[in-house]
Amino acid sequence: MYKLYGGSFTRGLAPQMVLEESGLPYELHVVDMANKEFRSEAFLKVNPAGFVPALETPEGDILHEAAAIMLYLTDRHGLDALAPSPTDPQRGVFLSKLFYFTNDLQPSFKRFYYAPRYALQKSDIDALKAQCRDTILERWQVLETWLAENGPYHLGERLSFADLHLAMWMVYGFEKPADFLDQFPASRRLYDLCLDRPVSGPMLRGLVDIITGHRAA
Ligand SMILES: N[C@@H](CCC(=O)N[C@@H](CS)C(=O)NCC(=O)O)C(=O)O
Incomplete structure (x- = not known):
C-alpha cells in the first residue's frame, strides 16, 4: 500500500487526487505544516529535501516532487484516463x-x-x-x-x-x-x-x- 505524506494546505493534494481518481489504496499522513513537521528529524528521514509531498511505495522507496509522484503512479498503474502513456502521441x-x-x-x-x-x-x-x-x-x-x-x-x-x-x-x-x-x-x-x-x-x-x-x- 502507498503512504502519502501531504494533506492540509499542501500541494500533496495533486498526487492525492491521482490516488483518489484511480482508486489506488493508500494511507494519508497529514503533515503538520503549522508546526513545521516537514523540518523534523523524522520527516527529513522521509524526504531529506524537507518538502511536502512525499510518497512511500509498497516496496518502501520514498519518492518526492509532486509531479514526479503523479507521473510515477500513472505510468506504473497504466492510468490512461489521467495521463497519456509513454507511447501515446499526446x-x-x-x-x-x-x-x-x-x-x-x-x-x-x-x-x-x-x-x-x-x-x-x-x-x-x-x-x-x-x-x-x-x-x-x-x-x-x-x-x-x-x-x-x-x-x-x-x-x-x-x-x-x-x-x-x-x-x-x-x-x-x-x-x-x-x-x-x-x-x-x-x-x-x-x-x-x-x-x-x-x-x-x-x-x-x-x-x-x-x-x-x-x-x-
Ligand atoms: N518542488 C517540490 C516543492 C514542494 C514544496 O515546496 N512543498 C511545500 C508545501 S506545498 C513545502 O514543503 N513547504 C515547506 C518549506 O518550503 O519550508 C514539489 O513540487 O513537490
Missing part, C-alpha cells in the same frame, strides 16, 4: 505543459508564498511579491492561450492530471482562492470542469475552504 504535449508549469511557474509561486524567506531584507517583501505576481501572470498567459485555442483541457477534450494539477494551483490564487482567474477565461473554464468532477471536485473545494480559513487567520 504524451509530448502533456509533458511539455506539465513541465512548463512545474519548472517555469511553480518557483515564482513558491517565492510569492514564502517571500520573507527569499527577500534580502524585510522592506523588500512587498516588492518581491509584486514581482512574482507579475511574472506568474505573464507566464500563465502562455497556458491561457494554449487552453483557449486547444482546450478545454490541456489535451483538448481529454482530461489529464496536468489539468487537476493546474486547478489546484488556481485554487491557491494570491490573496484569495482563484482570485486571478477573471483575466484568464479559458483557465477558469478548466477550473470549473475540475471542480465539477465527482472525486477531485470536493477535494479542490476542501482546499478552497482550508486556504480561505488559513488566510483569514
Whole structure:
C-alpha cells in the first residue's frame, strides 16, 4: 500500500487526487505544516529535501516532487484516463505543459508564498511579491492561450492530471482562492470542469475552504 505524506494546505493534494481518481489504496499522513513537521528529524528521514509531498511505495522507496509522484503512479498503474502513456502521441504535449508549469511557474509561486524567506531584507517583501505576481501572470498567459485555442483541457477534450494539477494551483490564487482567474477565461473554464468532477471536485473545494480559513487567520 502507498503512504502519502501531504494533506492540509499542501500541494500533496495533486498526487492525492491521482490516488483518489484511480482508486489506488493508500494511507494519508497529514503533515503538520503549522508546526513545521516537514523540518523534523523524522520527516527529513522521509524526504531529506524537507518538502511536502512525499510518497512511500509498497516496496518502501520514498519518492518526492509532486509531479514526479503523479507521473510515477500513472505510468506504473497504466492510468490512461489521467495521463497519456509513454507511447501515446499526446504524451509530448502533456509533458511539455506539465513541465512548463512545474519548472517555469511553480518557483515564482513558491517565492510569492514564502517571500520573507527569499527577500534580502524585510522592506523588500512587498516588492518581491509584486514581482512574482507579475511574472506568474505573464507566464500563465502562455497556458491561457494554449487552453483557449486547444482546450478545454490541456489535451483538448481529454482530461489529464496536468489539468487537476493546474486547478489546484488556481485554487491557491494570491490573496484569495482563484482570485486571478477573471483575466484568464479559458483557465477558469478548466477550473470549473475540475471542480465539477465527482472525486477531485470536493477535494479542490476542501482546499478552497482550508486556504480561505488559513488566510483569514
Ligand atoms: N518542488 C517540490 C516543492 C514542494 C514544496 O515546496 N512543498 C511545500 C508545501 S506545498 C513545502 O514543503 N513547504 C515547506 C518549506 O518550503 O519550508 C514539489 O513540487 O513537490
